[in-house]
Amino acid sequence: MTTVYEQRTGLTRREMLKRSGAAGATAMLVISGSAVIAANRAWGLEVTALKPETMATLIQMARDIYPHDHVPDKFYAIAMKGYDSEMAAKDAAKKDMIEAAIADLDARAGAGGYLGLGWEEDRIAVLKQIEGTDFFKMVRGGLVTGLYNQKELWPLFGYEGESFSKGGYIDRGFNDIEWL
Amino acid sequence: MAAPYDLNDDSVVVIIGSGAGGGTLGSALAQQGVDVVILEAGKRVEYDDFINDEWGSFGQLAWLDNRTTSGNWRVSQDFANLPAWIVKAVGGTTTHWAGASLRFQEHELKALTNYGPVEGANLLDWPLTLADLEPYYAKAEDNMGVTRTNGIPGLPASNNFKIFEAGAKALGYKDVHTGRMAINSEARDERSACQQTGFCFQGCKWGAKWSTLYVDIPKGEATGKLEVRSQSHVLKIEHNDAGKVTGVVYADKDGNQQVQKARIVCVAGNSFESPRMLLNSASAKFPDGLANSSGQVGKNYMRHMTGSVYAVFDKPVHFYRGTTMAGIIQDESRHDPSRGFVGGYELETLALGLPFMAAFLNPGGWGRSFTSALDGYDRMAGMWIVGEDMPQEKNAVTLHPDAKDQYGMPVPNVHFDDHPNDVAMRNHAYSQGMALYDAVGATQTYPTPPYPSTHNLGTNRMSEKPQDGVVNKWGQTHDIANLFVSDGSQFTTGAAENPTLTIVALALRQADHIASQMSKGEL
Numbered sequence: 001m002t003t004v005y006e007q008r009t010g011l012t013r014r015e016m017l018k019r020s021g022a023a024g025a026t027a028m029l030v031i032s033g034s035a036v037i038a039a040n041r042a043w044g045l046e047v048t049a050l051k052p053e054t055m056a057t058l059i060q061m062a063r064d065i066y067p068h069d070h071v072p073d074k075f076y077a078i079a080m081k082g083y084d085s086e087m088a089a090k091d092a093a094k095k096d097m098i099e100a101a102i103a104d105l106d107a108r109a110g111a112g113g114y115l116g117l118g119w120e121e122d123r124i125a126v127l128k129q130i131e132g133t134d135f136f137k138m139v140r141g142g143l144v145t146g147l148y149n150q151k152e153l154w155p156l157f158g159y160e161g162e163s164f165s166k167g168g169y170i171d172r173g174f175n176d177i178e179w180l
Numbered sequence: 181m182a183a184p185y186d187l188n189d190d191s192v193v194v195i196i197g198s199g200a201g202g203g204t205l206g207s208a209l210a211q212q213g214v215d216v217v218i219l220e221a222g223k224r225v226e227y228d229d230f231i232n233d234e235w236g237s238f239g240q241l242a243w244l245d246n247r248t249t250s251g252n253w254r255v256s257q258d259f260a261n262l263p264a265w266i267v268k269a270v271g272g273t274t275t276h277w278a279g280a281s282l283r284f285q286e287h288e289l290k291a292l293t294n295y296g297p298v299e300g301a302n303l304l305d306w307p308l309t310l311a312d313l314e315p316y317y318a319k320a321e322d323n324m325g326v327t328r329t330n331g332i333p334g335l336p337a338s339n340n341f342k343i344f345e346a347g348a349k350a351l352g353y354k355d356v357h358t359g360r361m362a363i364n365s366e367a368r369d370e371r372s373a374c375q376q377t378g379f380c381f382q383g384c385k386w387g388a389k390w391s392t393l394y395v396d397i398p399k400g401e402a403t404g405k406l407e408v409r410s411q412s413h414v415l416k417i418e419h420n421d422a423g424k425v426t427g428v429v430y431a432d433k434d435g436n437q438q439v440q441k442a443r444i445v446c447v448a449g450n451s452f453e454s455p456r457m458l459l460n461s462a463s464a465k466f467p468d469g470l471a472n473s474s475g476q477v478g479k480n481y482m483r484h485m486t487g488s489v490y491a492v493f494d495k496p497v498h499f500y501r502g503t504t505m506a507g508i509i510q511d512e513s514r515h516d517p518s519r520g521f522v523g524g525y526e527l528e529t530l531a532l533g534l535p536f537m538a539a540f541l542n543p544g545g546w547g548r549s550f551t552s553a554l555d556g557y558d559r560m561a562g563m564w565i566v567g568e569d570m571p572q573e574k575n576a577v578t579l580h581p582d583a584k585d586q587y588g589m590p591v592p593n594v595h596f597d598d599h600p601n602d603v604a605m606r607n608h609a610y611s612q613g614m615a616l617y618d619a620v621g622a623t624q625t626y627p628t629p630p631y632p633s634t635h636n637l638g639t640n641r642m643s644e645k646p647q648d649g650v651v652n653k654w655g656q657t658h659d660i661a662n663l664f665v666s667d668g669s670q671f672t673t674g675a676a677e678n679p680t681l682t683i684v685a686l687a688l689r690q691a692d693h694i695a696s697q698m699s700k701g702e703l
């Protein structure tokens with residue numbers, strides 16, 4: 001089972017240092033055994049089929065496609081976990097396809113791989129090269145709902161979601177603009 | 181009290197579809213004492229069960245059967261199998277709709293006469309006038325409870341509208357208000373007033389917005405003369421040797437085929453399914469499909485010239501609070517070729533939730549320019565553009581040569597190319613919309629491409645002469661006296677206005693015609 005869990009404790013210092021990517025751009029993500037863990041230990045994601053490095057790369061790729069600096073990695077991780085649990089774990093051919101696509105991304109990025117590229121700009125340049133591939137289209141298309149349809153994400157954008165149970169906005173600010 | 185009718189009862193009027201056209205017609209006929217069976221492909225979802233969640237509601241109500249697309253419209257790239265955003269449920273797309281209810285202008289009903297021939301367009305005058313429609317517009321407005329008619333006050337101004345109105349004034353627009361909306365601004369017709377929940381596109385859980393689902397259909401059912409048979413997907417219309425239609429073949433909720441006999445058949449499945457049913461009913465006698473001697477079935481597909489303009493400001497707006505469509509500017513709806521195009525357009529405020537904004541702002545877009553727009557979501561205002569598009573014969577619903585649906589019937593392919601007049605009008609509207617928001621201090625504006633079509637029109641068009649179209653001024657097919665078309669596919673041209681009020685007015689007028697012809701023994 002792929003899990004995204006909160007507050008994983010007991011991370012050793014050695015694990016903390018074994019960061020994915022040499023250059024420090026992606027120092028937010030740590031690989032430990034079969035898990036990708038947030039460096040601040042706020043959450044972790046256990047993979048069962050994909051390599052954890054592959055998952056870390058997918059998460060970074062998701063952020064690079066839809067970069068929101070105020071959105072924690074956890075939301076990107078939730079959006080991407082299905083590539084492990086729903087695809088790679090259930091279908092060997094899909095697993096190979098994903099691993100091959102990430103290997104290709106790393107090869108295009110040069111010596112340190114995709115995660116080794118410190119600046120978003122440089123990673124975008126690599127993504128531009130694969131923009132027309134089915135793999136990129138699948139990842140980008142999937143994020144539209146995988147990322148933006150997470151209810152827990154909405155407050156970060158100021159979207160309040162369901163309003164019927166609260167009686168609508170008739171007394172809750174549908175006409176409260178003051179700055180005009 | 182809903183009357184169940186026997187499959188072999190050949191005295192009933194069978195209506196296919198329960199949306200704006202079919203639901204209105206069925207209820208109006210039943211209230212005049214005519215026995216009616218409405219066959220509706222979708223389920224019956226009552227308004228308590230609607231969901232305040234964009235994708236959740238889409239899954240609950242939208243028509244998701246396969247369709248294919250072609251042509252140079254961007255929808256064909258971005259949403260290749262979703263040419264339209266319409267509903268499969270009792271009430272049809274009147275569950276999803278926003279409620280804008282505008283009458284056509286007189287000159288629009290005579291588009292060919294007033295615009296003159298336009299190259300590449302298949303313009304035609306409607307075979308009826310505004311005077312013919314006016315009594316039915318009045319009835320429709322009363323029935324639907326349209327604000328700013330019948331003494332019903334306008335809806336209150338929301339944040340999105342206030343910005344729009346301030347920009348409109350700065351640009352010198354005069355005809356700006358919170359719209360003529362089929363949404364209760366106060367309790368009326370045993371339905372509550374709008375609570376500004378902001379999920380009009382997901383079905384109104386208060387019942388404040390008009391829908392055939394909870395307005396017309398229950399009134400029809402109460403007469404004991406109307407049966408609405410849900411999960412009944414019509415595949416074909418049958419006819420006899422004399423060339424009269426005799427009934428319809430449909431798949432019931434278990435997928436079993438049934439035949440419902442009929443005295444009269446009225447097709448109201450919206451502008452893809454209505455022509456598709458006629459084409460799928462081809463026979464030895466009618467090899468090109470039913471009512472298609474003109475060759476115009478499926479042709480002249482119109483979707484309105486549309487687009488949106490979103491703008492981000494430096495201070496909060498929260499435009500998703502309140503009615504999805506909260507106001508209108510009508511100054512550009514005139515016909516004034518000095519702007520570089522014929523016909524006109526309306527500007528109407530619009531808001532989407534975050535999930536739909538992400539899907540529709542710039543489909544396929546990614547990277548920082550895309551995400552910076554969404555980062556401004558709670559400081560965003562928005563409007564939708566809706567204008568007259570040109571009927572073109574090549575814009576057509578045809579049967580796919582290979583792809584079949586779950587019942588083995590060919591799926592529809594929808595071809596659409598923008599006409600140069602559509603493009604010129606859209607560009608004009610984009611620049612007006614952006615200027616409007618700039619005038620009130622927008623820091624960014626986003627001209628946004630058309631969504632999958634919400635207004636689908638013209639594919640069984642009305643014409644004076646049988647060789648020019650499919651139906652006459654009553655919606656009766658030129659070829660088969662007891663076969664009618666009762667939805668937006670009858671439209672000869674699209675006009676600038678949102679179509680539903682006109683669909684409802686035409687359905688009410690058709691109901692009077694059918695009932696009187698029946699009582700005279702002519703049908």
Ligand SMILES: Cc1cc2nc3c(=O)[nH]c(=O)nc-3n(C[C@H](O)[C@H](O)[C@H](O)COP(=O)(O)OP(=O)(O)OC[C@H]3O[C@@H](n4cnc5c(N)ncnc54)[C@H](O)[C@@H]3O)c2cc1C
Pocket residue numbers: 196197198199200201202219220221222265266267268269270271272273274276277278279280281381412413414415448449450451453454457505633634635636666667668669678679680681683
């Ligand atoms: C998001 C949105 C907002 C809109 N806002 C507005 C607005 O503000 N103002 C306006 O004027 N219009 C608006 N519209 C458009 C409006 O909803 C349509 O114009 C109107 O509902 C069309 O009526 P209709 O009867 O042609 O089709 P529909 O209302 O779509 O009804 C067709 C019905 O037929 C059924 N059907 C189809 N095929 C079959 C079959 N083979 N067998 C049985 N049943 C079948 C369908 O399931 C459906 O229930 C909006 C639409 C959308 C999607």
Ligand code: SF4
Pocket residue numbers: 168363373374375376377378379380381383384385386387388389502503504
């Ligand atoms: S805003 Fe008003 S009309 Fe729209 S769904 Fe809410 S209550 Fe209904």
